[in-house]
Amino acid sequence: MNVLVLNCGSSTLKCQTIDSSTERCLARSLVDGIGKEALVELRADGETTSEPRHVGDHGKAAQLVLEWAGEQIDVDSMGHRVVHGGSRFVHPTLVDQDVIDAIDGTDHLAPFTTGPPSQP
Known part of the structure; x- marks a missing residue:
């Protein structure tokens, strides 16, 4: 694969x-x-x-x-690698809108490394 x-x-x-x-x-x-x-x-x-x-x-x-x-x-x-998924995302995760929203909510943990807001 x-x-x-x-x-x-x-x-x-x-x-x-x-x-x-x-x-x-x-x-x-x-x-x-x-x-x-x-x-x-x-x-x-x-x-x-x-x-x-x-x-x-x-x-x-x-x-x-x-x-x-x-x-x-x-x-x-x-x-897609994200720098910080908070305590919720520590393993590979299938992405849906809830995951995108949660990751966007962690921007403050690594503000210069997360890139632009996520898009599906």
């Missing part, structure tokens, strides 16, 4: 696609400088592309990365 894992920071979006049976990284990406002229770095099959590009917000960064990852690899599932 190929799992795409997202890690959204205040001005970055990092992603890796992992083959869960071998734990091998199949592809990775970095968008650094969201909201301005960002560095977009994409790596797959031993090749790296790096270019400056205006990426207005985290939604645009995610769209760019997800489209690219989908062209490279069949993605079976996705996960």
Whole structure:
């Protein structure tokens, strides 16, 4: 199973696609400088592309990365790392609107690392 894992920071979006049976990284990406002229770095099959590009917000960064990852690899599932889920989220959790609302309520625990408010 190929799992795409997202890690959204205040001005970055990092992603890796992992083959869960071998734990091998199949592809990775970095968008650094969201909201301005960002560095977009994409790596797959031993090749790296790096270019400056205006990426207005985290939604645009995610769209760019997800489209690219989908062209490279069949993605079976996705996960998103959050810095702090309070005492409620200490294990992998299926996300629904209640989970999103609860995570948004923990922003004060790590205010500069949770990124923008969550979206389903």
